Amino acid sequence: MEENAFDAVLRRHLKNLPEGAELPQDAPLKKFGLDSMQAVELLFDLEDELGVVLPDEMMTGDTFATAESLRRAVDDSAVGTS
Amino acid sequence: MTTTQARPAARQEIGDRVAAVLPVLREHARRVDADASFPTAPLEALRRCGLMGLLVPTAHGGLGGGLDDLVRVAAELSGECLSTGMIWAMHCQQVAALAVHAGPELRAGLLPRLAAGEVYVASVTSEKVKGGHLLSAHAPLRREGGRVHVDRDAPIVTGGSDADGFLITMKDSESAQPAEVSLVYADRAQLTVTHAEGFSWDPMGMRGTHSGPLHLSGVVSESAIVGGAGGFREVALRTFVPVGHIAWASCWLGAARGALRAVLELVRSPVGRKQFALDSDLLRARLARVRLDLDTTAALLAQVVRDTGLAPDPEAPDVQLRLNGLKVHAAERSFAVVDTLIEVVGLRHGYLRDASLPLERLFRDLRSASLNYANDRLLGANGALVLVDRGVGLAL
Numbered sequence: 001m002e003e004n005a006f007d008a009v010l011r012r013h014l015k016n017l018p019e020g021a022e023l024p025q026d027a028p029l030k031k032f033g034l035d036s037m038q039a040v041e042l043l044f045d046l047e048d049e050l051g052v053v054l055p056d057e058m059m060t061g062d063t064f065a066t067a068e069s070l071r072r073a074v075d076d077s078a079v080g081t082s
Numbered sequence: 083m084t085t086t087q088a089r090p091a092a093r094q095e096i097g098d099r100v101a102a103v104l105p106v107l108r109e110h111a112r113r114v115d116a117d118a119s120f121p122t123a124p125l126e127a128l129r130r131c132g133l134m135g136l137l138v139p140t141a142h143g144g145l146g147g148g149l150d151d152l153v154r155v156a157a158e159l160s161g162e163c164l165s166t167g168m169i170w171a172m173h174c175q176q177v178a179a180l181a182v183h184a185g186p187e188l189r190a191g192l193l194p195r196l197a198a199g200e201v202y203v204a205s206v207t208s209e210k211v212k213g214g215h216l217l218s219a220h221a222p223l224r225r226e227g228g229r230v231h232v233d234r235d236a237p238i239v240t241g242g243s244d245a246d247g248f249l250i251t252m253k254d255s256e257s258a259q260p261a262e263v264s265l266v267y268a269d270r271a272q273l274t275v276t277h278a279e280g281f282s283w284d285p286m287g288m289r290g291t292h293s294g295p296l297h298l299s300g301v302v303s304e305s306a307i308v309g310g311a312g313g314f315r316e317v318a319l320r321t322f323v324p325v326g327h328i329a330w331a332s333c334w335l336g337a338a339r340g341a342l343r344a345v346l347e348l349v350r351s352p353v354g355r356k357q358f359a360l361d362s363d364l365l366r367a368r369l370a371r372v373r374l375d376l377d378t379t380a381a382l383l384a385q386v387v388r389d390t391g392l393a394p395d396p397e398a399p400d401v402q403l404r405l406n407g408l409k410v411h412a413a414e415r416s417f418a419v420v421d422t423l424i425e426v427v428g429l430r431h432g433y434l435r436d437a438s439l440p441l442e443r444l445f446r447d448l449r450s451a452s453l454n455y456a457n458d459r460l461l462g463a464n465g466a467l468v469l470v471d472r473g474v475g476l477a478l
Contacts, residue, residue: 016259030315033261035217036397040466059470061397 006071009049013042025068039064052077090146093154096136099145100158103127111163114290115443118283120244121290124166128159129199133170137177142193144181149328149387152178156329157336164337164447165290169241171329176203176249178325180267183309183317188267192247201269204245206236206298216323217315218260222253230306232266232273233299240293243277246270248298254312263314264307265322273300287446319397324390327405328383331412334451335379337444338416342372344439345423348431358427368426375415382408385477399467400475406460406467413451420444 007023016033017023023032034042042064047053054063054077063073106127114121128134136151138144145151152174160167177196180203184192195201211220224231234250236242247269254262278295309317349358359365386408393401424432424441432441 016261031259031261033218033259035261036402037463037466040470043470056399056470056472059399061395 005050006046006074007067009045010042010067010070012045013038023067025071026066029064029066029070034064036061036064046074050074050078090140090148093151096133096145096147096151096155099131099133100155103131103133104158104162107159107162107166111166111440111443114163114165115287116289118285118289118292120241120292121163121166121169122244124163125169125202125244128166128170129202132197132199134173134199134202135177135197137174137181138193138197139181142189143197144193145197149325149390152325152329153332153383153387156332157339160333160336161340161343163290164333164444165288167333167336168288168291168330171333172205172240172326173203175322175325175329176205179249179265179308179317179322182321183265183313184267185305185308187303187305188308192267201246202241202244203247203249203267204239204241206234206239206242206248206250206296208237210235210237216251217263217318219251219253219263219314220260222256222258223264223266224256225304228304229301230266230304231299231301232268234297236296236298238293239296240291242275242294242296243292248273249308250298251314258312261315262312264311265309265314265317266302267306267308268298268300268302272302273298286449287443288450324386324396324405327409328386328390330451330454331379331383331386331408334412334416334448335376335383337448338379338419339376341420341423341439341441341444342376344441345427348427348439365426368422372419372422372426375419379408379412379415382411389477399471400477403464403467403471404477406464409455410452410457410460410464413448413454413457417445417448417451420448 011017011023014023014029014032014034016031039059043054043059052074054073058073058077062069064070103124107124110121110124113119132145133155135144136147136155138146140146152171156167156171156174159170180188180192180196192201196203207216209220221234224233232250232252234252239245247267250266250268251263252266253260254264276297278297281294283292283294348354349360382404386404389401389404395401420441424445427439427441431437431439435442
């Protein structure tokens with residue numbers, strides 16, 4: 001998976017992350033404005049733009065907790081679909 | 083809801099307390115609606131009978147009630163006066179947040195006063211800039227010498243003129259993000275409460291839920307922050323939102339049930355038997371629909387109470403779908419019930435303001451239900467959640 005594509009999609013959904021500011025991989029995404037509804041929109045964008053399909057059981061708070069946890073979930077599902 | 087060793091008040095005992103206040107609500111309901119005045123006497127009765135402390139643990143002098151008790155009491159009260167029922171139920175929503183999430187110092191000081199009925203707590207969560215977005219705030223807390231300064235405009239506060247305390251959402255600090263929200267408790271005595279000039283309150287229904295804009299400013303201690311600094315999100319997801327939806331749905335369902343009780347009383351009475359053909363297929367089909375609406379709403383309500391007690395992840399799509407769906411369904415069906423009952427009893431009993439049945443008032447009151455945290459917004463959220471629950475996880 002392309003790192004930059006993932007970051008670009010993710011950052012678009014973090015409305016409280018200033019443009020150009022660094023996104024710590026272990027910081028709670030909720031802090032940057034990602035609520036459960038925005039997580040759904042983020043999921044759709046990730047699936048469209050990265051060509052992955054996340055299983056429904058990944059739609060949990062843990063998956064969307066941090067950039068790191070979400071990246072891991074996307075990586076795993078990319079492996080699963082290849 | 084409670085973590086105490088002492089035995090909570092039994093259902094019968096709670097029922098007796100409710101029975102004692104219902105006549106007061108009944109007596110004032112018409113006047114509260116006509117004058118659009120706060121139901122001071124009914125609230126006084128609720129304070130005296132201990133029900134303001136329904137959800138306060140027994141260890142702190144409360145009744146130790148759970149969500150199932152909240153549902154039953156809210157429905158009974160709202161069957162007599164929906165405005166009073168809503169005021170009481172929203173107070174219980176604040177009490178639930180305090181009982182579960184307040185720190186030891188605040189619990190020790192405040193919970194006994196809540197149990198004694200000394201403190202009616204109003205909710206301050208809306209802000210001009212954000213409308214109804216519960217999980218964000220813009221007015222910041224300021225900390226100075228270990229004290230916390232609150233300074234906030236509130237565009238609409240139900241019961242704000244009569245409240246003895248306020249639970250207020252604030253941005254945690256000047257530099258915090260709007261999503262870092264702290265929930266702060268303040269006694270009225272700790273605040274300067276300013277009412278906006280020239281505000282008038284003349285709504286279609288829910289006229290007793292006297293609401294208006296306030297400005298609040300004052301200083302509290304750090305221990306007045308409920309759920310920790312920036313911790314409102316967790317308070318909201320675990321307690322505030324589920325208890326709020328359960329409380330509203332219970333009130334609307336109880337009001338609609340009150341309408342059906344009144345209609346059954348009429349059509350089964352000797353006088354009613356002469357006016358209504360109880361063997362009419364149309365009348366029976368309408369009554370069957372009405373009853374089905376009440377039963378399905380009650381069933382969904384019971385499921386959401388179970389979800390709230392059990393769900394390890396309050397953000398799981400199926401849990402969120404039912405929680406949002408309960409609010410939408412209860413709002414739609416309770417209004418539809420009263421609308422149909424007006425059709426059943428006709429102009430004289432259903433449409434006249436001075437009819438002995440309260441259907442005209444309930445029709446106006448329940449029209450607010452879909453707007454009170456808009457159904458449209460919740461349906462939009464649920465539509466997205468349906469798409470990510472491909473297994474369609476029903477509570478079967």
